[in-house]
Amino acid sequence: MSAQIIDGKAVAAEIREQIGRDVAEFSAQSGVTPHLAAILVGDDPASAVYVRNKQRACENAGILSTLHRLPPETTQADLLDLIATLNADGDVHGILVQLPLPSQIDEQTVLDAVTPLKDVDCFHAENVGLMVQGRPRFLPCTPHGVQQLLIAAGTQVAGAHAVVLGRSEIVGKPMGMMLVQRGAAADATVTICHSRTKNLAEITRQADILIAAIGKANFVTADMVKPGAVVIDVGINRVDDKLVGDVDFEAVKEVASAITPVPGGVGPMTIAMLLRNTLTAAQLR
């Protein structure tokens, strides 16, 4: 039997509409329009598209967005200066530094420089620490989007064995931490796998919920998936000008009970959760 296809585009559209209503209510009460400042360094075409999509989503939700576009040869000092200016600007509520950054810039130094109160990506150590302790200020956008998809799909997460493939700071690590928290779309038993994991397929076959975030096209094959598992594909890989996920979608959908497509799965959810964090940042000011 073919899996339920989890329509991230539709779920994200509904969440964005709700955020739009929440923004309108907040702005009417406070007289403040939430404002996201996005920084794009260099001319990576994929990053430019992601940032444009984020800006468009902001505008549709009533959130002001400004783009700071810097040339590829920008120095770390110049980027840190801009971040300091935006940190101090009372009219800016959220700051997003689009990754990756050019090689002359140390990503960690830059992300550490964003004031935690405007850190809408939830990359800062203070915000990651608060999240891990179960008292989040912001939630990281992609893992939060995955949780919302699990809720929308009606997945039983409490008590389930969730296997996360990948230990990146953006997705894998925070995803595991969030699934192990108490609460909605959480309370799972979590295994995080990575490039040094032994007997990977043996572990993935135990997953009730399998989340792939390793950045390898079609890596998860049907024999790695337990029949009836829920499979969430975070990967976005370009193969012959086509976007494919980390999961061999056509084969795995015949084994899984529910699966996200690429595109149209997790991607739109990341943007919706960014909007939520930007509103939260404006409310915190």
Ligand code: GUN
């Ligand atoms: N590059 C890829 N994903 C992300 C993300 O979630 N946030 C930022 N800032 N850059 C990214």
